[in-house]
Structures are given as C-alpha cells and as structure tokens.
Amino acid sequence: MSETTHDGSVAVSAPPSPDEGLPAARLAAKYGLSVSGARPSLFEYVRQLRDRRHFILAFSRAKLTAQYSQAKLGQLWQVATPLLNAAVYFLIFGLILQADRGMSREVYVPFLVTGVFVFTFTQSSVMAGVRAISGNLGLVRALHFPRASLPISFALQQLQQLLFSMVVLFAVAVAFGSYPAMSWLLIVPVLVLQFLFNTGLALIMARAGAKTPDLAQLMPFVMRTWMYASGVMFSIPIMLEGKPEWIATILQWNPAAIYMDLMRFALIDGYGSANLPDHVWAAALGWAVLFLVGGFVYFWKAEERYGRG
Template identity: 60%
Template sequence: MAGVTGLGHDSGLSPGELAAKYGLTVSGKRPSALEYGRQVWGRRHFIMAYSTAKLNALYTTAKLGQIWQVMTPLLNAAVYYLIFGLLLGTKRDIPNFIAYLCTGVFVFAFTQSAVLFGTRAIADNLGLIRALHFPRACMPIASTLMQLQQLLFSMGVLGVIVLGTGEPLTMRWLLLVPVLLLQSLFNTGVAMFMARVGAKTTDLAQLMPFIIRTWMYMSGVFWAVSSITTKAPHWVGLLIEANPALIYISLMRFALLDSYPASSLPQHVWPMAIAWAIVIGVGGYLFFWKAEEEYGRG
C-alpha cells in the first residue's frame, strides 16, 4: 500500500519530471565528449582485435594472401615510375627517384586507405552497430589502425628499397616515429569525419576514389615540389606546401633519404604537421561524436 501511495503522490508529475526524480535517462543519449573518449579508450582492446581480424580477412580469398599488402603499393610505384619517371621524365630533377617515388606511394597509400575505409566504416558494419552497444567511433578508429598495421608491415620493404638504392642508415630514421604518429592522428580524424558523412551519403564511397586520385596528383608523390613552387605565384606555392599529404610525405622522405635535404622541405613543416594532426584529429572526433546517436538508425 505504501508503494501505491508513493505512486499516487507522483501522479501529478510530467514524464520528464518523473524521469528526473528517479534518475532515468534517454535511451541512446549521447555522452559528453570527454566521457565518450573514456568509453572509446575502454574499448581499445576490441579496436585492436577488430582491426587485426579485418586485416587478416582482407586477403583471405587471394592465393598470395598478406603478400598483397606489399605488392599493391609496389605495383603502383612501378606503374608511376613507368609513366612519370620514364615517359614524362620527372626523374631527371630528383636524386634517387626510385626511393623518392616508393616513399611517396607508401605514405600516401596510408592516408588514401584510411579515408576510403573510413568512408565505409559505418555503412559496412551496420549489423554489428545495430546488434551491440559500443561507441561508434571504434569503427573508423579500427579502420585507421588496420591501415597503420599494413603500413608498418610495408615499411620493412620500403626500408630495403631505400637501403638498396644507396641511401645510408642515419639517425634521421628516428624521425619515422613522430611522423607516423602525427600522420596517424591526422588520418584518424579524417576517417571519423568521412565516416559520419559516408553514413548519411552512401554514394560518397563511389566518388571518393576520384577525389583521392586528384589529391595524390597534388601531393608530390612523383614530382618535385620545388619544380612547381619556384614557378608558380607565391600564394599558389603556399597552398601547395600546406597540403597535409605532401607535408607527411616530405617528412618521411627527409627521415629516410639522405639525398632529400632539409632545404627540400616545405616552410614551417613541423608546425604545420603538428597543426594538421591536432586540428583534424580533434575536429574529426568532435564532428563524429555529435552524430553518435544517429548511426545505425533508419
């Protein structure tokens, strides 16, 4: 009777007031950005396991299996060497063009794959998202981590190419660590941004390869940046040198290639590399978080 009496006293309250009185919350309510980050960190083991499983499954139907992780960028580099190095003659102005080209192809492929897989991170995992409750940011983060694992595997081959073309092993190779960390943060932010947009506009996945290809042509993968910036108007040169893909490729070349001096780097390259990583990393996280309750619905 006491319980019934207690409920009777609440009969004049609105549903919102009742919920507040008894500590009820909206199902699927978006947590704060800080709490959301804690939830994502709490799923770090799931993110690692999921990204590794996806990477292992990526080439299961191919007879050569994981070898394609290295063969794909190498074949791309061979095609670009034939077209740009031999037919168009861009290698004439670039010392050790083979190592220069392979570094650009491998590093850009990391960003390219992170963007493409990030765009499909929600759409390709709707079954998992609708069945289980977890921070949806785990999906684009896992896709970027998968691409990072693939790059690390490929970096061993790139190191052999660099040393095989006559480049020495120097202390500058230690710069690989901060460069990879900054690029990984940047790629994660881009992947989360594209994941939200791709979840709403599924046709974007069909358009992205064309956008990515254009971005690659503008990022100095197979041409010397100085050959453009010295001839173009000053503001055009600044825009080219501010390209984040070009910045991370340039830093990677500086770390690996003794034939790539500091004078070849874009102006203020380290501050720009850090700024791009923080702005896009944090911005992509917040952009994705704001639509957390919408993923997997409809």
C-alpha cells in the first residue's frame, strides 16, 4: 500500500498485521507464550516438586548443618536444647507442681522427655514454616522454582534433627526401664504421620507468613499455649479428672497430643492403650492427610504472589 506525500514522494506503508485486534490471551496462545511466573496446574506443580527432590533434600541438610555452625558445641545443641527444656519442665512440673500424679518416676521421666522432643518437632516446623518465604526473599526473587520446596525442606530439616535426638530419647527410655520391644516398630509410622502433618502445617504458615511477616512474632505465644494444652508435661485424663469430660476429649484429640501419646505408647513400658483416645490411629492418619492435602492446595493457590510486592 502506498500514498503520495505533500512533497510528491511516495510513502509505502506496511500491510495490516493478521494479528491485529486479537485479544492478548489468544495472541499468546497462538505463539506458545505464557505469563512469566504464572501458577502451574496442581498436577504440574507436583511434578515440578518431584523433579526438584534433590534440591529439597540438599537444602534441608545445608540448613541443618548451618543451624549451629556458630556455636562451639555445634550439632550437639540439636540434642541439648530439648533435653534442657525437659529438665526445666521436670523441675517445675514434676517436682514442684507434681504433675506426675498417677505415674511412677520410671514412667513420668520418659513420658516428659518424649513429649518435649515430639512437640518440639511440630513447634520447630511451624516456626520455620512461618519464615520460609519471608526469610528467603532473595532466593525466591532470584530463582524460578516451586516455592513449596522451601517449607517442605524446612519440615524435612526438623525431621532430620528429631532423628538425631531419638538416640538420646532411646537412652532415656532404657535408663528408666523401657527396653526395646516390638512396640518400638510403631515409632516409624508415628514419625511418618507426624511429618506429613507438620509439612502441611508448615505450608499453611508459609503462605500466612509471606503475607504477614509479623506473624513470626506472634507464633511463639500461640505455640506455647498449644504446648500447655497438649499434655506435654502431664497426662490430660488424670489432670482433668473431675472436670467436664468434653474438655479432656477435645484436648486429647488435638493432633499434637495424638502424636505424642502414640510415641509414648510405642516407647514406654507402663504407658498402655488405656491412655489413648478411641480410634487414635484413624485420627492420626486423618490429621496428617487433612493438613498435608489442604495445606498443599492452600499454598499452591498463591504460588504466583510469593516474593512480589
């Protein structure tokens, strides 16, 4: 197409583009383009996480190694910290407040230490999850990867830390008369279910913490309240004897109490099934599946917003 200008020269104009007037979505689809940072489908997201499983494992190991790198005792603090907490709780609750009522010393000491170790696993996963995105913005903004890798790796880090601590937990149990038995095999499914639950909870807290960084300052108070309500230092049925039964039922069915009681049942002689709520294994599985699936979907729905704004 040509036209004559005012000075007599001929100007040639380009023909109209066949793409002119096409909506942006159709134009992008025509040339195989996609929005940078767009959220993938749920199944594609799972595939991406599977492909990055080596990164998730390596990142969790690196974080575990670096956690106490500045301390002179190094990795010993992985075991020393929960043991010191257990010693303080035993002094206050076991000796002063006599929260061991109904239990012999041989049962109460491993009961307390087990509770502290197992609850610390969940507590640390939650606290790490809150900071998973907000504390790693440089990594999130610099590299493209499924953001769920971060809270999952932090939950895996806490699992590895607990596994190191289990050696001490076994030693405490044996020292107070609970020797290895077939019931100890139940420790494996308990840890698997609790890890799945913790991972889902870490995913939920990671999304919440990415939007509200101040949540990290509030969570220690929430976790402390949860600890006191979960029977870490005392037996819920014995301590609430004479109170309305529904209170003890609610507290016993909260997931932290369920995983602690299952670990105690597996590990401690004298802590029998009478101390467990009905259908406890179904409840443990239900909490794990509910939080893992729900937490994963909840986190995935905000995938494209992490690290922006």
